[in-house]
């Protein structure tokens with residue numbers, strides 16, 4: 043694996059207390075970055091912080107309770123990062139979850155909630171951390187491989203909608219457009235903006251679905267393998283949080299210094315388009 047030293051750089055991961063966000067925080071810490079994570083549930087966040095501190099005793103780590111849909115929370119989170127680390131070089135907009143519903147059973151309120159989650163989980167943190175990202179980009183000016191970046195976790199549903207996730211698919215497509223526009227607007231300031239399009243990744247939300255939906259006592263492994271078969275995932279399994287995290291890490295760091303407005307498919311081959 044390519045080694046990259048992120049000492050002196052600050053990475054912010056929204057929704058870093060579980061799944062993909064947690065795995066991404068681990069990668070940043072492993073590379074020497076200072077890392078800030080957030081989540082809504084204080085207990086889950088504190089457990090995540092403890093696990094990260096056990097694994098990386100020297101970690102420069104900040105864990106702040108924050109709902110990314112709450113403007114006050116987000117601005118307090120950005121202030122806390124500024125006070126603690128004085129900078130942000132990489133923002134990973136990861137917080138969120140999917141919504142399983144068809145057009146027939148999605149109410150107006152459910153549409154609003156889903157659109158709000160998908161858009162504002164990117165808009166609010168991006169707005170709040172932009173001044174620090176701008177400062178990081180300005181400080182790196184003249185260095186072609188200097189780094190200031192935003193990476194968003196998006197889903198393959200953006201390009202390949204599923205009728206049973208109608209609102210999520212539609213919002214994901216809109217967000218892909220938002221990310222492209224943002225990349226165009228911020229490129230002259232040398233802030234790169236990219237995303238990953240994931241298929242199914244083993245994580246907290248799938249564990250919760252397994253617990254809620256599996257009445258036959260099948261093991262997690264059997265349940266996920268059966269689902270992978272049913273969903274025709276060419277690689278035959280769910281992705282791992284680390285696999286999504288590695289793509290996020292690549293797009294967040296100077297490893298991808300000449301890439302912006304782009305996305306990486308991390309779907310196990312599910313994409314049907316060329």
Ligand code: NDP
Pocket residue numbers: 056057058059060061062063080081082083084086087108109110111136137138139140195196197198240241242243244245246247248
């Ligand atoms: P997890 O449930 O394991 O992690 C989600 C994380 O986001 C948790 O830390 C959660 O903490 C946090 N979070 C959720 N909502 C908010 C909020 N409003 N404000 C702050 N934090 C929040 O799931 P994943 O790792 O799978 O999810 C990561 C991202 O990947 C999500 O955006 C999800 O939609 C997306 N995704 C995942 C797929 C998959 O198959 N796993 C497929 C497609 C997309 P807390 O609940 O305490 O706030």
